[in-house]
Amino acid sequence: MSLHWALICHGLITLTIVVSFLCGQWPIFQGTPISSIHRFLTFGAYQYFLRFIGAVFGDRGTNLILSVEYYCCDRPNPILQLIYLAIIGTTYYIIVKTSFSYIPGYYLSEVHRYASFLAVAVGILLFLVTSFSDPGTVKADNVSRYLSAYPYDNIIYTEKECPTCKIPKPARSKHCSLCNRCVARFDHHCGWMNNCIGERNTRYFLAFLLWHFLLCIYGTIAIGLVLAGRLKELQIVHVLTVYYRVDNSLRSLAPYVVQWLLDAHNTQILLMVFMGVVSLLLAGFFAYHANLCLTNTTTNETFKWQDYISWQKKLIEARASTAALKANIAGMTTEGKPRESKCKSFFRQSLLQDTEAIVKKNVYDKGFFHNLYEVVFPVSTRASFLHTKSKSG
Known part of the structure; x- marks a missing residue:
């Protein structure tokens, strides 16, 4: 029994450390x-x-x-890439060693031996494509086309030159200090890929997140069906109810079934917990990036908007304070002048709030389908972009 509690404590501690490391900075966990x-x-x-x-x-x-x-x-270094390959390779190897002997089983056919290998291979392929694909490098020979494809909004992007590359910076681009290059529609530099995520490979990155989420779900369910098949084949419930006189109810049977699973298949249980936690994290990352793509925003731009809106709020507050100070001074110097009505003051405050809402408008958000099309079919891969190249040449 002490072994079971040790495994449970180990799982809880591991879960706490993983969640704390990856999600501890989220606002919901503050304090x-x-x-x-x-x-x-x-x-x-x-x-x-x-x-x-x-x-x-x-x-x-x-x-x-x-x-x-x-x-x-x-x-730039391949450390996290090697860690990813080690994690997925080790996890699949443990699954093969501990669970493939029970396939085919009561609930799973032999096809899952090959389907699981194919699923892992596709995941690694997406990882390699995302890692080694061009994210949309802006160079002297294509900068004019990117300038045409991504016009300045004169809000968070204005005309300027990259001080490192010595070429104009198209809107939505950023110079990555790690890769030492300007990347069009820059989202972020991903250490796991050892590559930037930008205009040309955002689609591969999203496919990578979605596929690995589904892969973890598939692995968790498959192992769960293996364990359920073992319970059925060994007639554990029948033995407990007939020979040990355990009441045939979920509340009575659950502790004994869990005890048997932890004793006989503790490795599979830990794998299920691990893949379940990873699937939740991948689901969160995918949902976040999918929402960015559907609103035609990047991770880099969310920080730019936050800085800009913060600056706008301070500017509006400063103007409002200046106006209030002037009104007070005018009220002290002008005798008999009626004070500003509450209705007028409220209208002026609403007007300032409307002004704040206007500056939040993303001019690159052109609708759900257009935004999705821009991610799936990047601007630089279209015939019109290549045609501009031949014209400029």
Whole structure:
């Protein structure tokens, strides 16, 4: 029984650490232990480690750690790519070793031996395509076409030159400091792909997230059906109700069935928990990026809009404070002048709020179907884009 509790505690601790590391910065977790664990994992633990290295090995040890950090965090490297391949390869290997001996089974046919391999192979293929595809690099020979394809909105994008590439920066593009290139319709730099996600490979990135979400769901359900088949084939419920006189109800049978599963198939249970948690995280990431694509926004632009709206709010508040101050001064200097009515004051406040709403308008959002079409068929892959190239040449 102690082994069962150890496995349960191990699963809960693993789940807490994974959720804290990946989601601890979310607003919903602010002020909770999840947020504190996230700060410790992402900042505090590393700082304590640096202090320990400095105390034991001196500046030479600290400089060595900082150089490793620079390579891992500030330069393109395949570390996370190798970790991804290790995770998916190890997980599939454990599934094969622990579950394939029960396939075909009571609920699963032999086709799942080959379907699972095909599903993993497609996932790895999408990973490779996303990792090594061109995200939409802006160069001197195509910058004029990107300038035509993505006009400036003069709100968050204005005409300027990239100080590194020394070429005009099309709207929605960004210079990636890790890849050292300008990327059209830049979304973010993905460490797992060791590549930028931009105009040409956003579609592959979304397909990667969706496919791996479905892959985790498929794996979880398949293992669940394997375990359900084992319960049926070994007649565990029949043995419990007939020989051990356990009441034939879900409440009475559940503890014994769970105990048997943890004892006989604890590896499969841990795999199901792992894939279930990963599927939830992938579902969140996919939903977030799908919503961005359907509104024709990028991750980079969400931060730009937040900064711009914050600046606009401060500007509006400053103007309102200035106007109120002028009104007070005018009221003190002008005797007998009636004060501004509450209705007029409310109307002016509403007008300011309407002004704030106007500046939030995304001029690149041209409707659901157009936005989806732009992601699936990027601008630079269309005949009109190539035709502009021949004309400009």
